[in-house]
Structure formats: structure tokens, C-alpha cells
Amino acid sequence: MRTTQFHLVTRKETPQDAEIISHQLMIRAGMIRKLGAGLYTWSPLGFRVLRKMEAIIREEMNASGALEMLMPAVQPKELWEETGRIEDFGGQLLAMTDRADRDYFFGPTHEEVITEFVRDEVSSYKQLPINFYQIQTKFRDEIRPRFGVMRSREFIMKDAYSFHLSEESLDETYRLMEATYTTILDRMGLNFRCVLADSGAIGGSGSQEFHVIADSGEDAIMYSDESDYAANIEKCAAVSLISQRAEPSEVISVVATPNQKTIEEVSHFLDIQAEQMVKTLLVKGIDGPVALVIRGDHQLSEVKAAHLPEVDSPLQFLDDKAVRELTGCDVGSVGVKDLNCPVIVDLTVANMSDFVCGANRDDHHLTGVNWQRDAEFQQQADIREARAGDPSPDGRGRLKQARGIEVGHIFKLGDKYSKAMNAVVLDETGRSQALQMGCYGMGVSRLVAAAIEQCHDENGIIWPAALAPFQVAILPMNYQKSVQVKETADELYKRLTKAGYEVILDDRKVRPGFMLSDFELLGIPHQVIIGDRSLDEGFVEYRHREKMEKQKIERAKIFEFLTQQTCL
């Protein structure tokens, strides 16, 4: 490809409303352009990268035995009524109506469609196990799309759905998909981690996420420094930090804490550590309010709390008025003693003694509070967020924290959808059995952004070999005027192209500095600089985008040299 025949529109200035580096670089390199909130056009340059991602995914999915297919992006509403997931997805569903006033959703995912397909197509255990996948445009009406294609509303996703007679067979395919995802991300040259995950709105029993490690990642992931335990912070078990509850040593007493409401204020006012306090959080439950109690220095895990059967999901805090009705005081003075609602305490809190909490009376707290003697709880549960430094839940090592971009998620769905939609097969004995199901997603467009987050420097993108839109860039200096430069560049271009390389030759009439910095921005891995100065001595120059030092290569040997560098 010659740049004058291609569509190359770069920008030297950072776009104003791009916050993260991948978004900035994708705009500057001209890979994407925004059409509307969370909607992006992929230019020919960006699309080349997207296709590279897809090709790797497709190859590995096919190699795993999965079968590619294509489902409609538009789905009838009735299908979603069968599984009752309309509420789960809520406002994320883009609803539309056709001329006959029939209701549709633009698919955010395809469990319903594939299950509908399978219930008609698969009737015998002999057809199992089977794994279908597609690479397709999805739409989720995010509350707040941001970061370019990282969190867009329309996006491209590879989604796979496997079907089984037994849980063992599901386990097998699930592990195969885990291995396949690992191969895919390895081939892309990305630094990633597979972590235990919460299964969210999709539902099901087990799930793992694949995260590309990057400081700009929207998720926090926890991992052990000694074992291979790793989990999304939403899922990471937070163990009790106190192994055994000590006997009470203090007398319970009421202290005045005028205008001291937050943990920080009260602990400072009383000159105690936040670890000696508990926070009593009042939330809406299935049968009226529920109190959730965590240690003063801990964070509530909203995901874990919402999973408790007694608690409404999604989690909703009581408003100030409801708090006063229940406790007779302001939210800043709520405590565990004589609370007129069920009390669920975190595992650490269950073992605390002589602690401080609100007195359920404005501007007062209690000190020296002890369980059993002064207050009761109905249940203990893991409801806090794990923290770096906590013991790893598998008992080996301590937890560390990193930021990750979720690019893949695999789930064991079990029979949740097959039961709801009556997808059954006959087993060996002729009995009807609900299908076991797995689902495996991978965000293709997000992967492009994630790769850039991980692979860039101050001058632009540094594409990993497998993802680059072009492998080799030929950068001739004064191509328009110098005959020897033009001939050398054209000849190399012809030879490389013929040999099957993806080459871009910059034949624009631009100044050298402009051209060189453009290709630093674009991140093409192998760059050959051809100019009169070195050509007069019989050389051309080579540089790799990552290292950037120029090497002189004999003009006659450059083709062989590139062949070795690129290992095509």
C-alpha cells in the first residue's frame, strides 16, 4: 500500500475530549472517528487492526473446535420475556419498534437467540457437546460511555455458547476456552491475567475474567504474591483479619461526639484507630431494612452485599429520612446496639471486641462495645472488599492489587437459560434433559484500545507484531526528486509485497521530520528509511519502532535482513 492510495489522516495535536492514552492515540493516528456518544467509525487503518484481532480469535476458536456462525443483531422482545432478563439489563437495552409496532432490542448479548436456535436444532445427546460462536456488533446503552472504544455503546464482540449433556462436559469445554483465551492473548503479545469473577447479569455458577494489565484499567484485580490465586475485587474473598474474638475488657459507655459523623472525624475526635470502629450501613432488604456492618477502615463490597438473599439487588442505601425513622438519629450516628432490624456483620467485625460504633442518638457514639454482652448479630458474611496486604484467601501469601481492562469473560451458565427456554435433548436412556450451557465473550474492539494502553510511548503506538496494521513501512526521503531513492524504495516495496508482507510506502511529498514522526505515531514495527545520504554510501537505514536506534544495512541485503527480523 502506498500512502497516497491509502486514507491516512493523522493529527499532531491531542484531541480535547480524549482522556486516556489509547483514545488519544487512536484519534491522532486516524484509526477511529466519533459519530455520536459511544459510537465510532473505524477508518481503513483502524479496521486493519480490528481484522488482525478477529483473525487471531477466529483461528484459535476454530482450532478449539468451536463453530462460527452469525445471529441477528436485532432480537424480538418476546425472546427476552422468556428468560425474564429485561429487568436485569434494564436501561442498557436499546429498544426499538418496527412499522407493525412489534418490539425489538438491539442485541447486547445472544444467550436467548442461541438457546432458541439450539432448542430447535439439537435434539439428541449425540449432537453434543457443541460450541457455537460469532464475531458481531453489539449495543449496550451504557450510562456513561467513555474512553473511546474502551467503553463505547456499540462494540464488536466475539461471543461463544457451548451446550452439554453433563456438567463434566461443560467443565471440559470451559477449561478448553480458558486455554484458548490464554493462547489468543499470548499471540497478541499482551500482558494479561485470568481472574475469578462475579457473573453479574449473565448469571450462572462459575466465571473468570481475562484482564489486560494497564494502569488506566477500570477494574481492580487482586492476586496473591505467592500462589496463582487471582480475582476481580468484586469477587475476591476477604478473610477475617481477626482469628479469634477476645474477651471484653472495657465497659460500654456513651460518649458525646458533636458534629462528628464520618469514621475519620469520629476516630480523630476520640483519638482511636479506624480499625477499632465499625460502620453500620442501612440498606433496603427483601423484608424491610437490613444493617450491614464492616470495620471502620474497610470498604463495603456492593456486589457481595447485593448477593445476600436478605438484601435487595441492586444494592440501595436507605435515605436520610428512612434512617431516622428506623434509628431516630442521623446516618452519622447509627450503631449496632438495639437496632430494630436484622444485622449482618462482616467476618472481621464478627471477631471484634471493645469496638466503637454509633449510639443511635444524634451526636453520640458508644465505646467498649462487645458482641453478645451489648449487641447481637443475626449472621456473619464476607461483605467487604479485599485489600492489598490482606492474607490471600487460599492461605498462601498476601494479596496485591493491579488495574486491569476486562477483555474476556467466560461463564458456566448451567441450565439457567435452557430451563427458562425449555431447551432439552434426549439422553442415552431416552429421557429428556435440560442442556448445560457455557458462554464465552471477548471484546474485540476493546482489545484494540487495551493493546494500545499497554504498547505505546511518548511518540505514539508501538504495535505488537501480530496486531500491526502494516508490518513494514518504507520511508523514502525526497522520493519525488531523487531517482535512486525512488528506485530503491519501489524495488523493495515490490519485493516485500510479492513475498506476502504487509507494506506501506510513504510516497507523500512531505518533509522528512513530518514523515518520521507520523510513523512513530502509527507504530509500524519495522521501518526502512531510504535517503540519498546513506544510499550514496550503499546503505539504507532500518529501525524497529520499539527500540528506535537506526541501523545501517547494505542496500543489497535489506530484503534478507527484513525477512529475518519479521520471521514471516
Place this chain on the structure above:
RNA sequence: CGGGGUAUAGCGCAGCCUGGUAGCGCAACUGCUUUGGGAGCAGUGGGUCGGGAGUUCGAAUCUCUCUACCCCGACCA
């Protein structure tokens, strides 16, 4: 969904307060010079000032309204 902000040429912005029919930089186009690190000079094209309504002799500017986009928040206890 709540709060705040913005909307003027492809991009980034000024002009608005104090109404008089639109400007700067970059980009684009033409010509000449230059040609190994974001060139110089001269010239050219491009905007119903987000949409609608109102006030006025006259509105980018004042008023109302709609829309779009951006940012913050939705974990005080």
C-alpha cells in the same frame, strides 16, 4: 438518573458582557523556494455561528425553548 459545562470552518479556539451581517492558529488547495526530524514566502477555498421561536430597523451576541456533546456524582454512616 442528579449536578455542572459546552455548541462559531476538518481540528483547536477568539468574538458574545457593551447587538451593526464573522476572525485567529493548525489542517486543506495553488505557485515558488527548501528536502535526513513537525519548513519558508505569496496566494486560494471553506462557516444558514447546533435547531426553532421571540425582542429589535438589525441577533453569533439579548430572551425562551428544544437537541447534541463533555465532565462530575450516584460507596458521609
